[in-house]
Amino acid sequence: MIFKALSNETRVQILEWLKKPDANFGPQLYLPPDSDFKGGICVGSIQEKTGLAQSVVSNYLLLMKKAGLLESRRYGQWTYYRRNDETFMQLADFIKNEM
């Protein structure tokens, strides 16, 4: 559930960081330069910034992906996550018009 996914402070923090990936994370050296997945950040970079265990962060990211808040793409051994801004817009509209 989307509100469940947003009910954890660290998860919201990750979403915030991913609004400005270049400013908040180091360069993603293994993301192919010709990729159309710009703004994607690998699990390891996010894990490092949170200071939490790798399994925790991996779970957080998967949870937010299931909720539609993130999308992911794998390149080689790296999985890159980035925001799915469409979902945020839809959520805002839903709250404004349906709730």
Add this chain to the structure above:
Amino acid sequence: MIFKALSNETRVQILEWLKKPDANFGPQLYLPPDSDFKGGICVGSIQEKTGLAQSVVSNYLLLMKKAGLLESRRYGQWTYYRRNDETFMQLADFIKNEM
């Protein structure tokens, strides 16, 4: 936290019911006719409709009030709750512009 308050199905259902209080609840016989708290529904009416224990519903309502989703007013031995629509608008704007 507001997302925490919204992460429970029953609580969201109550908010939904309170969008159309007249249609979803019986007449509030003890709410003074000259009150400016129109649309307010007493805890007992809400409790009855959910089928949950009185203590549970009372807690839910207090939780949503703390989150700003509901406002309340007491008349005699009855506490009436209604939606705080301003908060919903602000939340939608926050998600659209800040998240």
Add this chain to the structure above:
DNA sequence: TTATTATATCTGCATTTCTAGATATGTCAA
């Protein structure tokens, strides 16, 4: 005053979620 009613708070147990360590899977390099 006492009794009744509505709501809030307290208590405890069951369930869920959080968190992290350990392990498994998948990919790349040698």
Add this chain to the structure above:
DNA sequence: TTGACATATCTAGAAATGCAGATATAATAA
């Protein structure tokens, strides 16, 4: 192939939440 690395999944204990019964508080009625 083997070894190293990134990520996902599994497992288990800790913490938070859900829920309801019991009790407390506050207002009303007799």
